[in-house]
Amino acid sequence: MTGAICTTAIWFSRSMHTPTERPQPTLARASWAVFQKDLRAELRTRYALNALVMFALATVLMVSINLGSQLLGSEPLTPLVNAVLLWIVLFFAALTGMARAFVQEETAQTAALLRLHAPPLAVLIGKWLFNTLLLAGLTILTTLTFGLLMSLHVGNLPLLLVVLGLSSLGLATTTTLIAAIIAQANVRSALFAPLAFPVLLPLLVIAVQTTDLAFSGAAWNQALANVQLLVAYVLLTAASTMLLFPLVWEA
Amino acid sequence: MTAKVAITLWMIGVTAAMFLLVPAQQGLGNTGRIIIFHVPTAWLSELAFLVSAVWSALYLWKRRPVDDDRALAAVEQGFLFTILATVTGAIFAKVVWGSFWNWDPRETAILVLLLVYGAYFALRSAIDDLERRRQLAAAYALFAFAMAPLLTFVVPRLSDSTLHPNCAFLQTATCKGITLSANGVGALGETILELRGIRHEGDLVTADVAARRGGGDATLLQPSYNTHTGQQVVQPKLAGTNFMLVIKQVNGDGSIFLNQQAAGNQSQLGNLRTLGTFLASLLGFTGLFWWIWKLRVNVMGLRRELTLDGLR
Numbered sequence: 001m002t003g004a005i006c007t008t009a010i011w012f013s014r015s016m017h018t019p020t021e022r023p024q025p026t027l028a029r030a031s032w033a034v035f036q037k038d039l040r041a042e043l044r045t046r047y048a049l050n051a052l053v054m055f056a057l058a059t060v061l062m063v064s065i066n067l068g069s070q071l072l073g074s075e076p077l078t079p080l081v082n083a084v085l086l087w088i089v090l091f092f093a094a095l096t097g098m099a100r101a102f103v104q105e106e107t108a109q110t111a112a113l114l115r116l117h118a119p120p121l122a123v124l125i126g127k128w129l130f131n132t133l134l135l136a137g138l139t140i141l142t143t144l145t146f147g148l149l150m151s152l153h154v155g156n157l158p159l160l161l162v163v164l165g166l167s168s169l170g171l172a173t174t175t176t177l178i179a180a181i182i183a184q185a186n187v188r189s190a191l192f193a194p195l196a197f198p199v200l201l202p203l204l205v206i207a208v209q210t211t212d213l214a215f216s217g218a219a220w221n222q223a224l225a226n227v228q229l230l231v232a233y234v235l236l237t238a239a240s241t242m243l244l245f246p247l248v249w250e251a
Numbered sequence: 252m253t254a255k256v257a258i259t260l261w262m263i264g265v266t267a268a269m270f271l272l273v274p275a276q277q278g279l280g281n282t283g284r285i286i287i288f289h290v291p292t293a294w295l296s297e298l299a300f301l302v303s304a305v306w307s308a309l310y311l312w313k314r315r316p317v318d319d320d321r322a323l324a325a326v327e328q329g330f331l332f333t334i335l336a337t338v339t340g341a342i343f344a345k346v347v348w349g350s351f352w353n354w355d356p357r358e359t360a361i362l363v364l365l366l367v368y369g370a371y372f373a374l375r376s377a378i379d380d381l382e383r384r385r386q387l388a389a390a391y392a393l394f395a396f397a398m399a400p401l402l403t404f405v406v407p408r409l410s411d412s413t414l415h416p417n418c419a420f421l422q423t424a425t426c427k428g429i430t431l432s433a434n435g436v437g438a439l440g441e442t443i444l445e446l447r448g449i450r451h452e453g454d455l456v457t458a459d460v461a462a463r464r465g466g467g468d469a470t471l472l473q474p475s476y477n478t479h480t481g482q483q484v485v486q487p488k489l490a491g492t493n494f495m496l497v498i499k500q501v502n503g504d505g506s507i508f509l510n511q512q513a514a515g516n517q518s519q520l521g522n523l524r525t526l527g528t529f530l531a532s533l534l535g536f537t538g539l540f541w542w543i544w545k546l547r548v549n550v551m552g553l554r555r556e557l558t559l560d561g562l563r
Contacts, residue, residue, distance in 0.1 A: 177394060181387050185377035194373055195391065198366040199398050202405040233401055240397040244390045247311055251386040 027125070030118045034126025038101060039133075048134060052097040056142045059089040064149035077150070079215035083208050086146050091171075091204060092193075093138055098175035099192050101127045102183035111183075120246040124176065128241075131179075132172040139168050155217015163214055163223075166230040167207040173237040174199055180248045203233050254542050261535045268528045282346045285339050287528055291536040293336035293357070296364060299329025299540070304396035307389035316555060317548070319385040322392060323375070324547035328540055330368040337361055363402060367395045428499055428510030439496075439511055442489055445469070449507060454479035456501050460509070462489060474498050474509070486512070 025033070042048055063085050067077065077085075105111040114123060143164060146152065154160055175196055182191045210226040269287045306322035309315075340358070341351040352358060374391055378384035429437040431446040438444070447459040457475040472487040476498035486495040489511060500508040 181374065181391055182377075184383060184387060185374065186379065187377050191373060191377055194366070195370045198363050198370060199395055201363055201366075202398060202401045205405055229401070229405060236397060236401060240394055244394055248387060248390045251383045251390075 025122075027119070027122055030122035031125035031129070034114070034118055034123055035129040038126060038130040041104070042130070042134075048097045048100040051100075052093055052134065052138050053141065055096045056089060056093040056138055057145065059093065060142060060145045060149060063089065063146075068149055076153075079155075080208075080212045082150060082152060082215055083211035085150075086143065086211060087204060087208050089142055089146065090139060090167075091200070093142060094135055094171055094175060095193055095196060097134060097138070098131055098172070099179040099182060099188060101130055101176070102179045103188050106183045106188075115249070120249045121242065123249060124180075124242065124245045127180075128172060128176045131176050132169065135168045135172045136165075139164050152215070154215055156214045156219075156223075159218070159220065159223055159227075160211065160214035162227060163207060163210045163230065166227070166234060167203060170203045170230065170234045170237055171200065173234065173241055174203070177237075177241045177245060177248065180245060184248075184251060199237075203230070206230055206233070254538070258535065258538045258542055261531070261538065265528065265532045265535050268531065272524050273528050274522060274524065282343060285343050287525075287532045289336060289339040289343060290529070291533040292332045292339065293361065294533070295536055295540050296329050296332040296336050296361065299325045299332060300364060300367075300396065300399070302544075303329060303392050307392040307396075310385060310389045311393070316385065317552060319389065320548050320551040320555070321544075322389060324544045324551065326368055326371050326392070327547060328544050329364070330372075332536075332540065333361055333365050333368060337365065360402060371395075428508055430502065430506050430508045432504070432506040435506070439489075439509065442511075444496075444509065446507070446509075447471075449505065455484065456498065456507070457485070458498060458507055458509075460496065462496065464490060472496050476501060476507075 067085075102111075105114060118126075143160075147154070175192075178192065178196045178199070182188050182195060185191055206226050206229050210223055210230070213223045213226070265287070269284050273284055273287065275281060275283065303322045303325035306318050306325060310318035310322060337358075340361075344353055344355075344358075345351045371388060371392060375384055375388050378387060429439055429444070431437055431444065433446060433449060436443065436445045443463045445461040445463075447461055450457045450459075454477050455475055456478055457473055460472045460474065461469040462472050463469040467490075470490055472489070473485060474483065474487055474496050475485040476482070477484055478501050483497045486497045488494070489496050494511040497510055497512045498507050499510050502508065
């Protein structure tokens with residue numbers, strides 16, 4: 001805990017201002033500092049990383065151990081079933097790790113320090129960058145293991161990459177705001193899924209449908225409307241998160 | 252007091268009219284009457300969502316505790332009305348469509364509302380500090396509300412193929428009917444249809460269709476269609492299903508386009524007595540909503556005044 005406080009304090013005093021004069025850091029610099037601080041703290045403990053990777057592996061194995069032995073010699077799973085299974089793994093794995101960025105600040109009691117040193121928007125962007133990076137890694141790892149173990153056939157690989165990328169962005173944006181909310185509540189981990197699920201539902205529905213299209217090798221024009229909806233979701237959540245986050249963070 | 256008595260009498264009147272005034276719907280019998288209760292409660296549960304978002308935004312702007320009371324009271328009402336709408340809808344769905352839950356677009360939408368309301372209560376109960384509780388709850392309500400427009404685009408896509416396709420009652424679904432010429436044979440779902448003849452009487456077109464399901468005997472159904480108004484006149488029930496056989500279109504070459512359709516799929520509000528009762532019910536429920544909401548806001552205000560929070 002002290003380690004985390006020291007990291008935060010030292011990092012900010014070094015990177016953002018000198019004691020004598022206090023020039024306001026630009027938003028980009030401040031956000032980058034928050035991101036780097038989070039990354040450094042995470043690499044020291046590797047708590048979220050370990051939890052996420054192990055959770056994702058365990059769930060993929062859980063699916064594969066029961067279904068994988070069936071794959072040889074019998075009917076393969078339909079693309080839709082594969083898409084649903086993949087997204088169940090991704091969704092719950094994301095929920096285990098995404099809350100960490102804010103909950104950690106509250107449990108280590110470094111949140112007040114961060115409030116003093118960085119503007120809310122910089123905290124949001126920094127944490128969002130960190131969460132996006134974490135989620136991108138998780139998505140790549142999970143999809144690869146899932147694909148290998150389930151001998152997945154991907155008909156339209158570029159489409160799959162676009163879907164996973166956009167959905168990760170949307171997932172990271174929404175969960176960053178929800179994590180900021182629940183970090184200030186009493187029963188943090190129990191609240192995350194119920195709060196996140198209703199607002200993530202549109203994203204999950206479209207993501208599953210488009211992943212299904214990608215697995216079954218649909219052409220781009222078939223998936224275009226879905227991709228547009230995913231972009232709309234990302235933009236909508238980004239805008240509302242930027243508006244609401246300062247109110248949540250200062251609460 | 253006056254409001255209480257007036258609303259009570261009004262709702263009794265609506266309930267009586269629902270059974271005495273409203274004619275039984277074709278193909279539904281008395282089941283169709285539940286619509287008089289079901290639709291207003293569903294509309295109000297959506298309205299409550301809007302009301303709570305408006306007061307939440309106002310709370311975040313002005314920081315008046317009474318605005319938070321108003322938002323919370325709206326969510327409470329919304330939760331209540333959502334449950335009412337879901338239960339009445341599920342009863343209707345069971346009787347008419349054969350299962351309590353079908354993942355029809357509106358069912359999905361109301362489920363999301365129910366989840367949002369539930370999450371809102373869970374969040375409030377997990378925060379001790381009053382100001383923080385109000386602020387975070389308001390932020391969450393607004394965030395959930397911002398997702399609502401997207402849902403209207405996303406939800407209709409569900410009906411297409413993925414979860415529970417039931418083409419017979421989803422207007423947007425892609426259930427393909429069949430076009431039959433005289434003596435033609437085709438399958439509609441699991442029913443085999445044979446068109447034995449078409450009769451024209453003025454604008455009225457009546458088809459003699461032999462319907463067979465599984466290994467059973469064929470039954471003769473005579474759906475009819477008015478080419479002038481473009482409306483189905485007779486819609487016989489398909490044996491062994493919950494659906495009716497309808498003529499969708501009469502083509503120039505003498506063939507007809509047939510499809511199956513669930514009862515209760517068409518608006519009954521063209522009937523003046525049904526429309527009147529429906530509007531009265533909507534008014535009554537809105538009054539009820541407003542009255543309970545007001546009462547809850549007053550109670551919460553009193554509670555605030557009686558505790559330390561009122562002194563701050």
